[in-house]
Amino acid sequence: AIPPGPHPAYIQAISKMPAIAQPEVFGLHANADLFKARAETNALFESALATQPRSQSGGSRSAEEIAKDLASSILSKLPGSFDLDSAREKYPVSYEESLNAFLVQELERFNELTHVVRESLIGLQKATQGQVVMSDELEALFNAVLDGRVPGLWMAKSYPSLKHLAGYVSDLFDRLSFFSTWVKDGIPPTVWYSGLFFVSGFNTCLLQNYSRQHRVPIDLVSFSFRVLERTEPVPIAPSDGAVIHGLFIEGARWNDDIQMLDESLPKVLVEPAPRLHLCPAQSSAENPASSQLGFNCPLYRTGERRGVLSTTGRSTNFVLFVTLPANQVAAHWVRRGVALLTSLQSD
Numbered sequence: 001a002i003p004p005g006p007h008p009a010y011i012q013a014i015s016k017m018p019a020i021a022q023p024e025v026f027g028l029h030a031n032a033d034l035f036k037a038r039a040e041t042n043a044l045f046e047s048a049l050a051t052q053p054r055s056q057s058g059g060s061r062s063a064e065e066i067a068k069d070l071a072s073s074i075l076s077k078l079p080g081s082f083d084l085d086s087a088r089e090k091y092p093v094s095y096e097e098s099l100n101a102f103l104v105q106e107l108e109r110f111n112e113l114t115h116v117v118r119e120s121l122i123g124l125q126k127a128t129q130g131q132v133v134m135s136d137e138l139e140a141l142f143n144a145v146l147d148g149r150v151p152g153l154w155m156a157k158s159y160p161s162l163k164h165l166a167g168y169v170s171d172l173f174d175r176l177s178f179f180s181t182w183v184k185d186g187i188p189p190t191v192w193y194s195g196l197f198f199v200s201g202f203n204t205c206l207l208q209n210y211s212r213q214h215r216v217p218i219d220l221v222s223f224s225f226r227v228l229e230r231t232e233p234v235p236i237a238p239s240d241g242a243v244i245h246g247l248f249i250e251g252a253r254w255n256d257d258i259q260m261l262d263e264s265l266p267k268v269l270v271e272p273a274p275r276l277h278l279c280p281a282q283s284s285a286e287n288p289a290s291s292q293l294g295f296n297c298p299l300y301r302t303g304e305r306r307g308v309l310s311t312t313g314r315s316t317n318f319v320l321f322v323t324l325p326a327n328q329v330a331a332h333w334v335r336r337g338v339a340l341l342t343s344l345q346s347d
Helices: 007-015 032-050 063-077 084-090 099-128 136-147 165-185 199-214 330-336
Strands: 190-192 221-227 242-245 248-250 253-255 260-262 270-272 276-282 295-300 318-324 339-341
Touching: 063 099, 063 136, 063 165, 084 099, 099 136, 099 165, 099 199, 199 221, 199 276, 199 318, 221 318, 295 330
Parallel strands: 190 242, 295 339
Antiparallel strands: 221 276, 242 276, 248 270, 248 339, 253 260, 295 318
């Protein structure tokens, strides 16, 4: 505070203040400046990329050759479609296990996505070789591949993602591998939550399984959350709920020493979150399952933190609130902008 004094003393004190206020003045973490700088840099690079010429001079490869080679590289690594008939036979629709139906539906979604990816890249190869006409759709795909962006044609059939093309393709292959293992070996002990296509469907299946097993109305069932220690083994899948991994914490970090949410380390914007046990439990007016003490941390699918309002009345990007143990009031973490994410813009 400025001590009382004559008018010139106030002017002098104000002139010594920094022109740009530090984030701490507003109750924010010092890392808030890094978030701002990163967003501005990304916007600058995207604008600069949009102005790059498509034609090459001298002995450089042409844009058509680059696009064709990239398409060939992706196609050579893209696995075939899942055998849905075999999956339905191995995992039939069951009243006791809702995840069987969920698994087959996930495979169907990934088959649709990989079909679009495969057919569009084959079409792009033919168009760059002059075998077919370069349609508006193929031209948009061509420009996206050259810019390293995920084509809109793919995103129309895809899960939400902010990754660039290389990261998206690598992430897609990881997801396909995860579900191939699931089909081969059964429900994994810990589920890669970030690799799921329809996350809300998975959550609903966990609640349905608990409701049917314990004969409890599903509208009285909700999730409680338990954070697992880093070294805690999970040899088999739990009988109720599921242990999940693959989440990230933005705006804070998980402190293993005190087993609570803690302030971010300097210059560390995002950190891996610990494994969580999504445990369904019956709630009532006297003993609500959601009455855990801690911070109700929102879980989003991407760092964009916004989406389209779905038929369920919720955003397509928001998943649910996860209660995490914390030693600060909720308002503190809200100012920090703390959230859990299933996917980063770049891993």
